Amino acid sequence: MIKVVRGNPTPxxxxxxxxxxxxxxxxxxxxxxxxxxxxxxxxxxxxxxxHLTPRPGPRAWARTYWPG
Incomplete structure (x- = not known):
């Protein structure tokens, strides 16, 4: 059985x-x-x-922090 507790729904x-x-x-x-x-x-x-992660290399540490 379903009972309406609040409000007044239309049919x-x-x-x-x-x-x-x-x-x-x-x-x-x-x-x-x-x-x-x-x-x-x-x-x-x-x-x-x-997403591809940066490959390790000479400047990998810089690519992990600076965008671009």
Missing amino acids: EELAAALAVVQIRAAAMAHSSPGAPEPPAEWSAPARIAR
């Missing part, structure tokens, strides 16, 4: 909220409980290390 707003809850519940029912979720792309180490 259209209430129907939209219930539709979202029903769709989410149906999606959860269709997912297999034992299957692991794929890792999130935003935390992938490959995404973080896409």
Whole structure:
């Protein structure tokens, strides 16, 4: 049972909220409980290390601090 605690939603707003809850519940029912979720792309180490790091060389110490 869903109960409105605050506010006074219109029938259209209430129907939209219930539709979202029903769709989410149906999606959860269709997912297999034992299957692991794929890792999130935003935390992938490959995404973080896409930029080339400066190669060591005679002036490598200067490139680590000064831009350019």
